[in-house]
Amino acid sequence: MKAAVIVFPGSNREGDVARALKAVSGHSPAMVWHAETALPAGTDLVVLPGGFSYGDYLRCGAIAARAGIMDAVRAHAARGGLVLGICNGFQILCESGLLPGVLVRNARLRFICREALLRVERIDTPYTRKYAKGAVIRIPVAHGEGNYTADAETLRRLEGEGRVIFRYVTTAGQRDDEQVLNGAANSIAGIASEKLNVLGLMPHPENHVDPLVGPTDGRPLFESLAGVLERA
Amino acid sequence: MIPNEPKITPELVAEHGLKPDEYERILKLIGREPSFTELGIFSAMWNEHCSYKSSRLHLKGLPTKAPWVIQGPGENAGVIDIGNGLAAVFKMESHNHPSYIEPHQGAGTGVGGILRDVFTMGARPIAALNALRFGDPTHPRTRHLVAGVVSGIGGYGNSFGVPTVGGLVGFHTRYDGNCLVNAMAVGLAEADKIFYAAATGVGLPVVYLGSKTGRDGIHGATMASAEFGEGAEEKRPTVQVGDPFAEKLLLEACLEIMEAGCVVSIQDMGAAGLTCSAVEMGAKGDLGIELNLDNVPCREAGMSAYEMMLSESQERMLMVIAPGKEDEAEAIFRKWGLDFAIVGYTTDTLRFVVKHKGETVADLPIKELGDEAPLYDRPWVETPKQAPIDPASLEVNHTIPGILERLIGSPDFASKRWIWEQYDHLILNNTVQRPGGDAAVVRVNEGPKALAMTTDVTPRYCEADPFEGGKQAVAEAWRNLVAVGAKPLALTDNLNFGNPEKPEIMGQLVGCLKGIAEAAKALDFPVVSGNVSLYNETFGRAILPTPTIGGVGVLDDVSKTISLAFENAGEAILLIGETKGWLGQSAFLAEILDREDGAPPPVDLAAERRNGDFVRSLIEEGLVTAVHDVSDGGLLVAIAEMALASGIGANLLAPPAGVSPLGWWFGEDQARYVITCGNPKNGILKRAEEAGVPIQKIGATGGDRITVPGERPMPVDALRERNEAWLPIYMGAGLI
């Protein structure tokens, strides 16, 4: 697979995701500096990694969303190319208009690093085909601004079109409507674009791929991608 | 002629924290009246924080050498060889006073400062830890300080991208007016690519890198060495604001230019900024330095030489660049969007010359600025010894379960999850043991090597008996590393004390240092870096003596690491080490009987070593399933923590004859570990006997309750509820 990880000033989980991609696919992704204007030829998957691009100043993801490389990322997405935004990457996707809505401060205003339970809402996407339908998985979050918000119309559309891919749930597997984690609307942890080629999620699947450091529930996401890209 | 504005008066000298005799020393040294800028330079170089004038004499007694020590104290951070051509670089530093004034920024810039110390040496930070002490929870300022300090530490480390993997948090009324924020950072470098501060070569450019200079923190270092009083409020504007984003860029840029071979020497601008860093570079390299302040990138217009020399703006570095490498170095810094300016050059004059707007504003002998700093052998008195406490003399109306419930729900023992969940402890994907255990374990690169790290001290012990308390702090750090299966290698310390001009306080410092030295020697656990923070007093009341120890150890195979969680039901629980039932200065005494008295538990260093080496050998051979050291709170607290971490309960045997039940369950005898194993017949008992290690079976794992003969059972879930409840409820008003 040909993956490219975009590095912005202040990105800091680019190494984690590169490592996960390598562990699962055997290939190291290209690391692409934000000031570039084109993606490496033949890029299948673009990853916007976690971190604090531009210090998260102004609004998280806002300045990065306007970086030089983002035009190329938008064009790639428009062609149907895969774009995965994790945490700060999700925030950048929303700020750049590739995904609807916005991530605002956690309801309790505190940064939270914790293992979260997610329900995989659909498995017919390039990112989730290796999960079981409705599976409840353990993936850590590490964010201060993961509270997904959108207007009522957008939420209705997202739900109606089945574009909520990951949702925070309780131990019982129920939608976490007490919003204990961050207050996200409809307990949304991750959403996809209309064509399902762009995925943004707050939790960090890349931090749960190695049995030595925790559960491995993030692995199937990267395995799904590796599988898709191999066939491509 | 050096311009002299404003005029030097005795008041001005005093405002600079210089005593009259210290000023006399300056006059003698330079043979004339100093300029205002020079006075500022002296005040920065000669304050306690930079000169260690009260502690230097006593720091000399610390063991600092071992075959694996690459760099001991004297540089920005200590460096140890961890094998495979790799080195661990680490140090701890305090930011107590700034954190009390503005907790969020104070703690954040503390983290920033220690990270800089580590990457200045060429190491990439891989983990951060901290040790926090707050006042009594009922003190009106405590909640605000906890909230601010925690968000500050998290805010900086999370954004910078280093996992904050461990630390400690304690509460005591003696920190009411003076909280402690000790931050530690651990980095990784190639053992033959360490960078140092000493400049070499004459006529080489001295380069300023990083963020611009503003008027922040002017006199920050002086403040850090001043006692708090009514005036503390006025010092407020000296607080610095941190920019973790700039620091992250600085890290990447520094490592890149080091890799490119551009750097001859490097020094971060920490306390007393440009002054300290430039003087250190020159003095250590036996060179003079000439600075031209016209080239310093400034954030504000019209900054004076004095202000530039004393500014403590964050995220800045000073470097000597290799000949002909200026352009390459500059290009790298520009790429990262950072300032780069040649602000001076090295000379062979051994003078520290500062020019501004065509005038020489300082011209001082560079070596004497450091070497001739005052050195005090301050008078000290030994802390009077206290008598041990006889358990039989205690009247207690609580049951054993009642005491355990109180203890694990009390501020010092309550779960600190509310705090460490605000720290990103997973980033970099190497955190093998997360917060909550005895020591954090962080994999090195792709493994199988890993580093273990911990911060420890029991101030109550140090107050009662500085010598034993100092020993205990080192022993506990060592023990915590052993408990996760690591071989302890070296330590960093952060000595937090009150006013050293008081003989009792000085006695605490001297006593603790002796204890630290003795334990570090006996355990082959040398001191490679550290920091001293004195004058931690408010209205004449000192903090408890708090020599925080940061320990680092190595595991050659991280897959062997063991956590404290009970792994299976039906396993034997064994206690290693001797239990006499020592209750003096115990948490039980303090929390249940509201008494902080008696002699603290003595530390038998030979027993520590023997028992610890034995436990480590069991872990290395995979013979045990869970390990936890027994520290304050005693045996029952330790077992409860093992149960809480897993959800598996324990059925415990009655105390052996000759030990009082209170002493058995809550005594704080040292050199002890609780271990579990599937089959005690696997030779552990026999091996212990051969090694001369006291060992006894004290129960078995299983069920969902902890049971003690003759007492009501304690459901693990109920214990957990108590343990998890206190901090979130206390912090309930979240925002404050």
Next chain:
Amino acid sequence: MKARVLVTLKTAVLDPQGKAIEGALRSLGVHGIGSVRQGKVFDIELDQTDQTKAEATLKDACEKLLANTVIESYRIEFVS
């Protein structure tokens, strides 16, 4: 020339910070506060001396960066 740009959340958008502040004020014993909405203010120095041109520059800055017009609206004020 000095300007001030105010960026505030649109009325329909939930403001977790504002809500948390309301709660905190109550628990701090500050009474009589009905609702709080938090926004941002930018104090901006412009090279421009022509107010019309300056306004155009600022509008550009807001649309391109300072405000996320999905959830925020902005207002430009000239200080002097």
Next chain:
Amino acid sequence: MKARVLVTLKTAVLDPQGKAIEGALRSLGVHGIGSVRQGKVFDIELDQTDQTKAEATLKDACEKLLANTVIESYRIEFVS
């Protein structure tokens, strides 16, 4: 009664956000902007109808929570 509280960093205090925004505006091709300092604005509804009392309440709120007076200063304005 409606009030607006403006909280801004004191002049000598570093404003990393403002700095980052300046850089971003430049690279977005928005020219003519000298410097940016970011602050907070709170739009507050008060139960009070007496302006003097409202001002006291707001001052209390600023000192206790809204402003970090170590590094920030605040200003209270009444909107209507």
